Amino acid sequence: MLEFRPVLLSDKKWADELLALSDFRGCEYTFGNNFCWQNIYDIKICRYKDFYLLKNSNGFFFPAGKGDIAEVISEMGNYCKNEGIPFVFTTMNKLSMLELKEMYGSRAEVSTNPDYYDYIYSYEDLTELKGKKYHAKRNHIARFSDNNWSFEEIDSSNIAECMGMNDEWCRRNNCMGNTDKAEEICAVRVGLQNFEALGYKGGLIRVNGQIQAFSFGEQTNSDTFVVHVEKAFTDFQGAYPMINRQFLLNCVHNAKYVNREEDMGEENLRKAKQSYYPCFMEEKFRIRID
DSSP, X not given: OOOOBOOOGGGHHHHHHXXXXXXXXXXXXXXXXXXXTHHHHTOEEEEETTEEEEEETTEEOXXXXXXXXXXXXXXXXXXXXXXXXXXXXXXXXXXXXXXXXXXHXXXXXXXXXXXXXXXXXXXXXXXXOOXXXXXXXXXXXXXXXTSOEEEEEOOTTTHXXXXXXXXXXXXXXXXXXXXXXXXXXXXXXXHHHTTTTXXXXXXXXXXXXXXXXXXXXXXXXXXXXXXXXXXXXXXXXXXXXXXXXXXXXXXXXXXXXXXXOOOTTOHHHHHHHHTTOOSEEEOOEEEEEO
């Protein structure tokens, strides 16, 4: 019988090992994401042999790890029967979806929503910003460069300042009047409070000594780094393009791709993510098994 429970920091070592075996690119398949968002999305984990199992309020994630996949899927089905809940898988990639579809045939009802596809970019494109399509980004960065600015990596010496900026960003953007923003700010706070234990990489930018932007994330698979958080004030033109580029240049060195997560159907966020020209989208699928 599977037993799901809350995510603990002490789970990181074995969870990372099993996640690495599957090499999933989706932003949900990172331990940091699971830990920081668990209270908001009711994320629970379970180890079954050499599989890392996840579920949230919407259903299961596809198992990460190695072994008899049919066996573990069957155990998850039995869990749903015992709990009296629908047998649903969510946020899985196309290969995983096809694997489940082959197992269950017409019993598997597949759906998808592009609002939750991850934007995947070339690391080279985001750091070099070459060509006409990035002309506006280069101009914004040039304007920001006219300020008295500096970059530094996030560590124990400046995390408290990042937390202060996170709270101020929340105040300026009326997070308390917007559930999605309020939840995100809470997840960011958890990430900063446990920054070193989660193995995050992060960077910040100051202007005249004051933090104006910060960003952090983690490696999601063998060739992709996922940017979980990017916050900037708009007091100085170009703060967002500058932290985007400087963070990658200074903190991320072994990635071919950068995952900047989904737009959740928000039009302004969609325009911002599209303005960096993703090289492809990481599709996500949902399957309900009857």
